Amino acid sequence: MTDELVALLMRNGFVAPEEEAAELRAASRGNLDELVARRLTGEPLAWITGSVEFCGRTLRIAPGVYVPRWHTESVAWRAVERMPRGGRGLDLCTGSGAIAAVLMAERDARMVATDLDPKCVACARVNGVDAHVADLFEGVEGPFDVVTAVVPYVPTADLPLLQRDTFTFETPLAYDGGADGLDLARRAVEGARRVLRPGGALVLELGGRQPETLALDGFTDIRTIRDEEGDPRGLEATASTPSPTRQ
Ligand SMILES: C[S@@+](CC[C@H](N)C(=O)[O-])C[C@H]1O[C@@H](n2cnc3c(N)ncnc32)[C@H](O)[C@@H]1O
Numbered sequence: 001m002t003d004e005l006v007a008l009l010m011r012n013g014f015v016a017p018e019e020e021a022a023e024l025r026a027a028s029r030g031n032l033d034e035l036v037a038r039r040l041t042g043e044p045l046a047w048i049t050g051s052v053e054f055c056g057r058t059l060r061i062a063p064g065v066y067v068p069r070w071h072t073e074s075v076a077w078r079a080v081e082r083m084p085r086g087g088r089g090l091d092l093c094t095g096s097g098a099i100a101a102v103l104m105a106e107r108d109a110r111m112v113a114t115d116l117d118p119k120c121v122a123c124a125r126v127n128g129v130d131a132h133v134a135d136l137f138e139g140v141e142g143p144f145d146v147v148t149a150v151v152p153y154v155p156t157a158d159l160p161l162l163q164r165d166t167f168t169f170e171t172p173l174a175y176d177g178g179a180d181g182l183d184l185a186r187r188a189v190e191g192a193r194r195v196l197r198p199g200g201a202l203v204l205e206l207g208g209r210q211p212e213t214l215a216l217d218g219f220t221d222i223r224t225i226r227d228e229e230g231d232p233r234g235l236e237a238t239a240s241t242p243s244p245t246r247q
Contacts, residue, residue: 005036012040023049042165055102062123066174068098072150074227075205075234076102079148082201082236083107087145090114090195092136092188095174097124099148104128112140117173136187142195149192150205151184153177181207185214193218196239205234 005024009017024035027049038048046052046061053059054068055076061067076099083089086108091100094113101124103109114134115121124131132139154162154175162175177183185206192202202219211224211232219237227233 005032008036009039014039020045043169044165047169052096054098055106057102057105059096059098059101060123060126061096062119062126064119064171065117065123066095066120066170068096071227071231071233072098072205075099075148075150075203075225078225078234078236079103079146079201079203080106082203083109083146086110088143089146089148090137090140090142090144091129092147092149092191093151093184094124094129094131095120095150097127097129097131099150100124100129100131101127103146103148109146114138114140117171136184137191137195140195143197144195144200145197146201146203147188147192147196148203149185149188151177151188153181153185153205153207153210155179155181180213182210182214185210189214189216189219193239198239198241200239201236202239203234203236206232208232211235 005021006017009020014020028035035048044067046067047063051058052061052067055073079099083103089103089109089111091111091113094100094115097113100111100113104111111129113124113129113131116135118133121131121133152175154177156176156178159172159176216222216237218240220240221238223236224232225234225236
């Protein structure tokens with residue numbers, strides 16, 4: 001028999017009402033009605049419960065912080081593959097520190113991370129990540145074995161097409177990638193070339209056909225990352241070994 005909360009969520013168009021009802025109940029401290037009322041406004045579930053599952057781990061999520069998406073897991077797992085045990089990594093645009101936390105747990109990686117939003121940096125620190133308020137590579141020194149980034153990559157003109165809840169609750173800072181969506185991705189490529197050791201990996205989330213269009217001078221072995229359903233979700237590329245200088 002469907003319980004009342006599940007039925008309410010279902011009526012309001014939530015696609016996983018049983019799971020959401022269970023999470024809301026688990027997060028409730030005698031204030032279930034208040035939590036449900038917030039959810040019915042479209043506020044992200046993780047902001048209400050304070051946590052989300054990512055790559056099989058529980059991450060703390062503070063209100064206002066970008067909630068890591070399931071499709072980013074395929075990007076995180078590629079970064080795990082590319083990270084030597086105990087290696088050094090940089091996670092740009094870290095948000096909650098999701099990717100950095102996975103690399104620390106899976107590879108004992110020594111991670112640093114940056115984000116422009118102080119709320120995100122505070123949240124990433126709660127998740128154990130050495131995060132700093134900074135613009136991409138500002139204040140960061142290489143060399144790194146792996147640079148990861150989920151930069152904002154939505155073309156500015158497409159921002160109004162995002163889901164209503166995204167548009168209502170989340171900040172354009174997490175999404176707006178400029179005219180073609182690639183402004184920050186280009187800066188990430190350029191900076192990664194400077195801070196990666198030769199042979200190190202850049203692992204970047206992108207959308208749609210962006211993995212095919214982004215120029216990757218200074219990188220070799222460029223591969224598209226696909227999710228479980230085969231959809232392109234980003235790319236990985238290897239920093240070229242500099243050719244020996246002539247004497
Ligand atoms: C799409 S979210 C990704 C967050 C996290 N990596 C994840 O996958 O859950 C993009 C993040 O980039 C941050 N950001 C935007 N512009 C930035 C910049 N110039 N330098 C550093 N971080 C930036 C935003 O604050 C936001 O947290």
